[in-house]
Amino acid sequence: DQQVKQNSPSLSVQEGRISILNCDYTNSMFDYFLWYKKYPAEGPTFLISISSIKDKNEDGRFTVFLNKSAKHLSLHIVPSQPGDSAVYFCAASAGAGSYQLTFGKGTKLSVIP
């Protein structure tokens, strides 16, 4: 069973507009969530994270929102830039004792100039 789901395989957004990438999870033990960005032929790069004790975390143009009751998180990119075009992976951890991340399948974001 897929514990972390990214239901949109792809997303196209106009440059300057907001990009919203979504992620759902099923395991209620997950308490730390991360977003990674991946360009072709490179390794995933850590982007932003959020702990379950928060509902929002911001870093520049990137904001992650967490809705624990809905088991849903989203990544907002404002404003979107062509350089943001990449595959974005959502990941989750079940706390300090797990030492493992569970990844979603990724969403390919295309920002159109």
Add this chain to the structure above:
Amino acid sequence: DAGITQSPRHKVTETGTPVTLRCHQTENHRYMYWYRQDPGHGLRLIHYSYGVKDTDKGEVSDGYSVSRSKTEDFLLTLESATSSQTSVYFCAIRRDLTDTQYFGPGTRLTVL
């Protein structure tokens, strides 16, 4: 930059041959991981290590073995490569006291 290198970066091999991929880190992190990335599957954990000679299986460990004889090196071995093991392999480290993992540049393996 988490000081992670992977070698080789690209490899083409034939079915049935053994293959070893190397991950090297420069920061002495305790936890190291091997993932594979395939279209439609995201990143799937193969094996991980929590110290020298301490390893455990991940989600897709069949057909793979690992070894860690030094803190800085984590080796992934395909004893007898199959075409289903054609993939991009990523190594990662976990920084101490966090759950965040940092990835190497990847190895593209093609098994003919």
